[in-house]
Amino acid sequence: MDIRPILSALLRNRAGAFLVALQIAITLALIVNAVYLTTQRVTKIGRPSGIDDQNIFAFWVTTYEKDYDFLGMLREDMAMIRQMPDVIDAAPMGQVPLSGSGNSSGYYSLPDKKGEESPANTYETDDHGARALGVTLSAGRDFEPNDVVYKQTESRERFYPASAIISSGLAKALFKDQPALGKDFYDDQSHPIRVIGVISHMQGSWVGWDKVDRTLLYTRVEPPSTQYVIRVKPGSIDRVIAAVEVALRKRDPNRVLETPMRKMSDMKRRSYAGDSLMAVTLTTVTTLVLVFSALGIFGLATFNVNSRTRQIGTRRAVGARKLDIVKYFLAENWLVTSAGVIVGCAMALAAGYWLSTQYQLPRLDLYYLVGGVLGLWALGQLAAWQPALRAAKVSPAMATRNV
Amino acid sequence: MLAYYLRLALASFRRNPGLTALMVIAIALGISVCMITLTTYRAAAKNPAGDRSGVLFAASIDSWDPDHAYDEGETDPDTGKPLAPNMLTYRDARALFASDIPDRKLIMYQSNDIYTRADKGMEPQYFRTRMTTADFFAMFEVPFLYGGPWNARADAGPDPVIVLSKEANQKAFGGVNSVGRIIHWEKRDFRVIGVLDSWEPMPKYFDVSNGAFEEMEGAYVPFSWGQVLELGSHGNTNCWKTEVIDSYQSFLNSECIWFHGWFELRTAAKQQAFREFLDNYVLEQKKHGRFPRPLNNYLYDVDGWLKRNKVVDDDNKAMLVLAFAFLAVCLVNTVGLLLAKFLNAAPTAGIRRALGASRRDIFWQHLTESGAVALAGGMVGGLLGLAGVWALRAWYGRFVDQALRALPFDANNFLIIIAIAVGAGLVAGLYPAWRIGRAAPASYLKVQ
Numbered sequence: 075m076d077i078r079p080i081l082s083a084l085l086r087n088r089a090g091a092f093l094v095a096l097q098i099a100i101t102l103a104l105i106v107n108a109v110y111l112t113t114q115r116v117t118k119i120g121r122p123s124g125i126d127d128q129n130i131f132a133f134w135v136t137t138y139e140k141d142y143d144f145l146g147m148l149r150e151d152m153a154m155i156r157q158m159p160d161v162i163d164a165a166p167m168g169q170v171p172l173s174g175s176g177n178s179s180g181y182y183s184l185p186d187k188k189g190e191e192s193p194a195n196t197y198e199t200d201d202h203g204a205r206a207l208g209v210t211l212s213a214g215r216d217f218e219p220n221d222v223v224y225k226q227t228e229s230r231e232r233f234y235p236a237s238a239i240i241s242s243g244l245a246k247a248l249f250k251d252q253p254a255l256g257k258d259f260y261d262d263q264s265h266p267i268r269v270i271g272v273i274s275h276m277q278g279s280w281v282g283w284d285k286v287d288r289t290l291l292y293t294r295v296e297p298p299s300t301q302y303v304i305r306v307k308p309g310s311i312d313r314v315i316a317a318v319e320v321a322l323r324k325r326d327p328n329r330v331l332e333t334p335m336r337k338m339s340d341m342k343r344r345s346y347a348g349d350s351l352m353a354v355t356l357t358t359v360t361t362l363v364l365v366f367s368a369l370g371i372f373g374l375a376t377f378n379v380n381s382r383t384r385q386i387g388t389r390r391a392v393g394a395r396k397l398d399i400v401k402y403f404l405a406e407n408w409l410v411t412s413a414g415v416i417v418g419c420a421m422a423l424a425a426g427y428w429l430s431t432q433y434q435l436p437r438l439d440l441y442y443l444v445g446g447v448l449g450l451w452a453l454g455q456l457a458a459w460q461p462a463l464r465a466a467k468v469s470p471a472m473a474t475r476n477v
Numbered sequence: 478m479l480a481y482y483l484r485l486a487l488a489s490f491r492r493n494p495g496l497t498a499l500m501v502i503a504i505a506l507g508i509s510v511c512m513i514t515l516t517t518y519r520a521a522a523k524n525p526a527g528d529r530s531g532v533l534f535a536a537s538i539d540s541w542d543p544d545h546a547y548d549e550g551e552t553d554p555d556t557g558k559p560l561a562p563n564m565l566t567y568r569d570a571r572a573l574f575a576s577d578i579p580d581r582k583l584i585m586y587q588s589n590d591i592y593t594r595a596d597k598g599m600e601p602q603y604f605r606t607r608m609t610t611a612d613f614f615a616m617f618e619v620p621f622l623y624g625g626p627w628n629a630r631a632d633a634g635p636d637p638v639i640v641l642s643k644e645a646n647q648k649a650f651g652g653v654n655s656v657g658r659i660i661h662w663e664k665r666d667f668r669v670i671g672v673l674d675s676w677e678p679m680p681k682y683f684d685v686s687n688g689a690f691e692e693m694e695g696a697y698v699p700f701s702w703g704q705v706l707e708l709g710s711h712g713n714t715n716c717w718k719t720e721v722i723d724s725y726q727s728f729l730n731s732e733c734i735w736f737h738g739w740f741e742l743r744t745a746a747k748q749q750a751f752r753e754f755l756d757n758y759v760l761e762q763k764k765h766g767r768f769p770r771p772l773n774n775y776l777y778d779v780d781g782w783l784k785r786n787k788v789v790d791d792d793n794k795a796m797l798v799l800a801f802a803f804l805a806v807c808l809v810n811t812v813g814l815l816l817a818k819f820l821n822a823a824p825t826a827g828i829r830r831a832l833g834a835s836r837r838d839i840f841w842q843h844l845t846e847s848g849a850v851a852l853a854g855g856m857v858g859g860l861l862g863l864a865g866v867w868a869l870r871a872w873y874g875r876f877v878d879q880a881l882r883a884l885p886f887d888a889n890n891f892l893i894i895i896a897i898a899v900g901a902g903l904v905a906g907l908y909p910a911w912r913i914g915r916a917a918p919a920s921y922l923k924v925q
Contacts, residue, residue, distance in 0.1 A: 087820075089912065093813035097806055104802045111795075138601060138663075187719075231723045262719050330601045351869075352792050355514075359803050362506055369499060370810040377817035432791050 080406045087378065091410050094374045098414025098450055101367045103421035106446040107429055108356040110438055115353040119346045124241070124275035124287075125171055126208025127338045129162075129306050131315055132170045134332035135322075136299035144297035145224050147326060151302070154325060155318060156202070160310035165206035166300040168198035169279060171289070173341040176279025181290075183248045185264040192247035194240070194288040195278025199303075203291050204239060204273070206303045212242060213255045214271030217293050221270075225296040234261065235292035239271035243287030267292070281345045311337060367450070368457040375407055375461035386465050387472025396466040403462035404455055411454035415447050422446065482845035489822065489846055496818055497850065500811050504854025505861055507807030508898045512862030513869065514793075514800035521689075521789045525678035526617075530779040532580075533616060534748070536573055536738045537561040537777060537785070538759055542717035543769035553775065554784045561773050563786060564686060564715065567729040570736035572758060574610065578751045581616050581741035585609035587684065587694070587712035588703055604645045604695030605711065607684075608703040614640070614671075616741050617683055622646075624656035624671035627699060631670075635701035638670040645695030646672045660696075663706050667698070680788050682779055684737055686713045689788040710735040732767075740776075752776055808905050815850070816909040819843055823916055830918035843910035844903065851902015855895040862894060 084091045135151070137144055148166055155164040169176045176195045183189035197203065201217040221237060245254035258266040278289045306314045315335050322331055343350075379386070386399055426438030490497040524530050539561035541547040546559035553560055565573070570584040588606045613619070614626035623646075627638045639660055646655055646669075660667045680689035702708070707725040716733035742748045755774045762768050777785055819826075826839050834842075 089908065090813060090816055090820075093809055093816065097809040097813065100802060100806050100809065104799065104806065108799065136603065328601075330603050348790075348792060352796070355796060356799070359510060359799060362510075363803060363806050366503055366506075366806055366810050369503075370813050373496070373499070373810075373814050373817055377821065380821060429795065432795060 077405060077409065080402065080409060083378075083382070084406060084409065087381075090374050090377060091413075094370055094410050095414035095417070097367055097370045098411055098454070099418035099421055101363050102415055102418030102446050102450055103425045104363055105360050105449075106422045106442050107425050107438065108360045109446070110426070110442045111429070111435075112353050112356045112360070114435065115349040115356075118281075119349050119353070121277070122275065123172060123277040123342070124209055124273065125277065125338070126305055127172060127342050129308055129311060130207070130303060130338040131306075131311060131335050132167070132173075132301045132303045132338065132341075133335040134299060134301050134330075136330045136332075137297065137328075138330065139328070142297070142328070145226065145295065147329065148295060148300070150325065151322060152200075152202070154321060155302070155304060158314065158317060158321065160307045160314050162208070162305045162307060163202050163205040164302060164304040165199050165202035166295055167203060167206070167303045168300060169195075170301055170303060170336075170338065170341065171195070171197070171207065171276065171278055172281065172338060172345055173279055173336075174281075174345050178278075180262055181244070181248060181267075182260045182262075185260050185266070187260075187262060187264075190248050190250070192244060192288055193285060194244045194290050195280070195286075197289065197291045198233075198294050199291055200293055200295055203293070203303075204271075206305050207276070208305050209273045209276045211239070211271050212274035213253070214239070214269065216271060217291075222293040222295060225294065228297050233294055233296075234263075234265040235267055235294065237268045237270045237292070239273060239291045240269055241273045241276040241287055241289040243275070243285070244290055245269070245272050247285075247288055281342075364453065368453055371407065371411070371454050371457035372461065374410070375403060375458040376464075378406070379403065379461045379465040382465075383468055383472055386468040387470055387474075390468060390470035391473040399466040399468070400462045403465055404458055407454050407458035407462075408451065411451055415450055418450075419443060419447065478841075479845065482842045483849060485842055486846035486849045489818075490849075492822070493818060496814060500814050500850045501854045501857060503807040503810050503814070504851055504898055504902060505858035507804035508855055508858030508894055508901075509861035509865055511800045511804050511897075512859065512894045513865040514796045516862075516866050517869070518789065518793050518797050520679065521793050522783075523679065524780055524783060525680065525682055526779040529616075529618065532741055532743050533779050534740045534742055534751070534776045535563075535779075535782045536565065536740060536755060537563055537775040538565070538569060538755055538768075539770045539773035540566055540569060540732060540734070540768055541770055545717070546770070555781070558773060560785065561775055562715070562734050564713070564734035565736040565738050566732055566734050567736060569758075569762075570738050573738045573740070573755070576740075576751070576754055578742070578747055578754055579740040580743050580747070581612040582739070583610045583612045583616060584700060584736055584738045585613060585684070586703065586710050586736050587687065588698075588708045589711050602645075602649050604641070604648075605692065606696045606698060607694040608698055608700045608708065610700045612741075613697065616739060617678070619676055620674040622672045622674040623654045624669070627670055632699050632701060635699040635705065637665055637667045637702075638699065639667040640671040640673065640697040641669060642673045642693060642695050643675050648695070680783065682783055682788075683739060684712070685783075685786045685788060686737070689783075689786065704729065748776065804901070808901055811850070811854075811902070812905045812908060815847055815906055816912065819909045819913040823913060826913055826916065827918040836914045840910050840914035843913055844906050847906020847910060848899060848903050851899045851905070852895070854902060855898025858898055859891045859894045863891065 137147065152164055152166070155161055178193050178195050180191060180193050182191050199206075200222045201219050204211065204216050217239065223233070240254065248254065248259050249257060254269045254272055257269050259269065260266055273289070273291075275287065276289045277286045280286060304314065304318065315337075319331065319333060319335065389399065422443055423438065429435060430437045526533060537560075539547070541562055547562045548560045551560050552558060565584075574582055574584045576582070586608055588608045607613075610632050611627050611629050614621075619626075622643060624640075626640060627636065630636075631638055641649065641655065643652075646652060649655070649660065650658060655669045655672060658669050660669065677693050681691055681693065682689070704725075709728075712735065714733055714735040716731065718732040720727075720731055722728050722731055722733075740751060742751055752774070755776065756772060759768050759772055759774060775785070783789075826843075830836075830839060
């Protein structure tokens, strides 16, 4: 098919063709990057936490009298909660994973800050902690009651745990491919910590942190406050929350319970709210942009068909088949789209580069660009399809008529 | 003449209602997306200190690890040098506070929550607490509902006085004037000396270490009580040095940072003097083996402080760029549609030219039509934008930082958006209107 006549026809309405090409260029740059960013966010939100995060809730319990029997309170509360219906397990915990609030420390594979170095989120709990989070041990054992250190009073001293259960993420960071179980690792003051168990996967507190999968549990309980973390059977969480609040207040009104108690699913959603907002916005804008590009192409094609009715009639009269007319308009559209796509590729790469410097993201994946180009070509042809068919219906008799 | 052009525009809309609706929707959607992201951006980028922004300064001195810069990899937005910590050690906070250069000064930290009874027999309450020196209230222009702040003498005591937020006063005393009433805390009686009026600067510029849109404190207590009662920090505490910390006193003496210092410096001379004071202080401390890093001190005004702490996050910026790219697509689309529409109606314009209308008349006629489309688009877009902002607050306000709770809904915004829409529509209409005005009437008349 000869494209010269198409080109010369296009040049007669340069502005219209130019505008559609420009629109396609911006569209390509925008959607390729938007889809890329959305994929990143959706993947991030969908990562498994390793924790039974849909069936856990937590709340602060704080005592405010200096001579209050904190450990007695904890013992009795835990005994009561653990035998309540639908409760799988409960444990005191200093911080809660996925909540946005947490502690972290630096650890080393050798004493004197030597060897491999890695930070990790630390969780202070008792021997029920791992079960209350619903994490799975891939090696070693869970804590036993005599692993737990109970402090009678609030101490200012730093605590040096003798043993810990660590996530496989931390194990890999400290010990590379060596098995971590039974080995010691060290804090910044060279106190050794023995690995007694390895969790197959567990995320920490800050979902935006690139080391979120480096976590460790150790066992200590200390006044004056802690969070109760309670894991329940699926579907029973609202019921258990109501029952626990009533039961705790009844057992002892002389402490402050944090209400409403927080579901871990809500904390998780809150932690990812920025990401999900970004994903929703990007998806919405991408869809709208595609719709408008399609409408723009459709508008130009319709205009071209309308303003060339006589020309089409003439072509039909001198022997062009309907198919030739359809092909002509589709080819014209393809040329405009292609011009837009070429400029758009450059714009998309530039925008991708800017984003990668903004977000420290890997550079835009070229598959997205290829997908975007193919998608826009298809979209262009689809949008021009109806006007092209209408053009094919123009009767050859039009050539002889005044419009 | 305008009325006549508007009538012509209306007639033209009636001829192609679908095309007209399409243009209105294109402008409306582009405008509404921009309005939503702009509102979010402005909420985050706001400087609530207003005209005091330029006289309030946060001190940031580099007491950090010799081997690693604080926030390694990040640099100061103005100088491009490594950042210094955004908090102070206890010793440094006290030393800076002792300077008599500033017109006003404060040191503070976010303490553990107070768990207390307001009166015997009441349910225990808890308040998030800020330990601060007296000038806090004057420097940040904190409004009082009842009573007032404490003074420097109460700081020195420290006197057992407490200032409650309006919300905390509601919780503890049912909202009545509670000045003089007693709060029992840590087995001591604290006397309520003032109750604040509603006060929620967004972003919470004076302390962004726990997030710039974090909840406000419920209670304010003289700074020195923190040391008397040995209260730790509820906010961030960052340490770099390997040192033995086995008591509260050793924690205070450590290189851990958890304090903030703000200084009111009204003249350029004082600002300069205070900068020199900071440098001299650090040089003096170096002689005692502290401050192992190169001299790297900053004095940020409120604007600089918000930038240094990246209060406007990258997502906000990316969304703003995205929104304007989207508006660009919508406008290009509108230009294309207007052009097609005008050229389709070119024979009519040709007749009008032949009957004596000048090029300029034709141009203005078509520009009026573009303006009318844009006005309609702007109004629809403004309403859509309002709905979008409302939906954002309703769906995400609970989860996203409180920034979204504070999204402004004001009439001004709405008018600005409509003005932008009309402006954009007129720009979009310029070329098509010029093009149609330039067309020679004869060529169209011939075909007819």
